[in-house]
């Protein structure tokens with residue numbers, strides 16, 4: 001590959017964070033990008049529509065659990081960013097954990113084994129701050145105990161530690177990245193910020209689990225993309241086998257987010273409505289940002305006010321996108337309601353998630 005631009009495999013490429021990351025890779029780096037996605041309910045090929053014809057982007061419609069395909073794809077790339085996942089906390093609680101275990105854990109194992117067979121320069125696993133559970137102390141650094149509280153978080157913790165074991169056991173150049181709560185354009189409206197924005201735009205109530213005191217460290221997705229590139233470009237010795245939080249170091253409660261969204265969109269505060277607390281809820285999440293700054297020089301640079309303004313503007317201008325996603329979601333819910341043993345899912349209010 002000497003003299004050639006790196007080829008970066010981004011799994012889950014049609015999802016929220018990965019599609020924003022791919023745009024950033026194409027804009028800000030010379031890398032070639034292979035985007036791979038199974039196009040589950042969460043994957044939306046529309047997320048890549050304007051860049052699909054880009055000469056440095058190729059798209060593979062495939063599943064990370066397909067070992068033969070992963071061996072083939074991995075043999076052609078230099079860097080792996082494994083971002084494919086079942087990513088919705090509430091889905092893991094209500095619909096069951098099976099897909100979470102197979103995609104998040106087994107899919108990661110299959111990719112790690114493919115990288116053992118065809119060595120890569122770097123294997124970046126997108127883990128999650130949800131692996132920490134509720135903070136024992138704040139801000140949470142990378143040494144914070146892992147106490148995942150939902151099936152989603154437990155599968156992310158499984159993949160996170162599995163990747164680490166391949167560094168220790170096989171010397172695979174693994175970096176484990178734990179982003180805190182991302183928000184920004186193209187996020188599925190099942191997640192709390194786009195849900196609040198789309199509910200407010202539609203003049204519907206903004207539903208909050210519990211009293212809304214749960215807080216998160218909200219990271220603008222464009223800042224997350226910059227962090228992952230900084231990790232690809234850092235000295236290997238500074239990051240190999242390491243866990244790196246990607247966070248802002250500031251937390252904001254769900255209740256305050258609802259207020260900020262309503263204020264940003266000029267809607268009345270009376271649209272805020274409280275529901276019973278969610279099972280497996282995490283109380284407070286705030287990330288320590290010192291280690292990633294020290295190892296890569298990266299720091300988040302978008303303030304929440306700026307990020308929310310850009311996000312709200314995107315949803316205002318892309319109503320067709322989110323209305324189509326909501327329609328597909330309603331069809332999926334109707335399909336589930338008709339399926340055997342589907343009783344528990346009917347109460348599903350979209351969730352506050354990682």
Ligand SMILES: NC(=O)c1ccc[n+]([C@@H]2O[C@H](COP(=O)([O-])OP(=O)(O)OC[C@H]3O[C@@H](n4cnc5c(N)ncnc54)[C@H](O)[C@@H]3O)[C@@H](O)[C@H]2O)c1
Pocket residue numbers: 011012013014015016017018036037038039040041042043044062063064065082083084085086087088103107126127128129156178179180181182183188353354
């Ligand atoms: N959104 C957040 O705030 C956040 C925070 C921390 C970590 N993460 C992690 O970042 C990654 C991306 O999250 P997101 O919010 O963009 O999720 P997303 O649900 O929008 O995207 C996930 C993508 O993975 C694809 N996918 C699912 N199963 C697959 C499989 N078996 N094979 C191939 N593709 C598959 C889906 O089709 C989808 O396009 C995930 O690993 C998630 O756990 C997200």
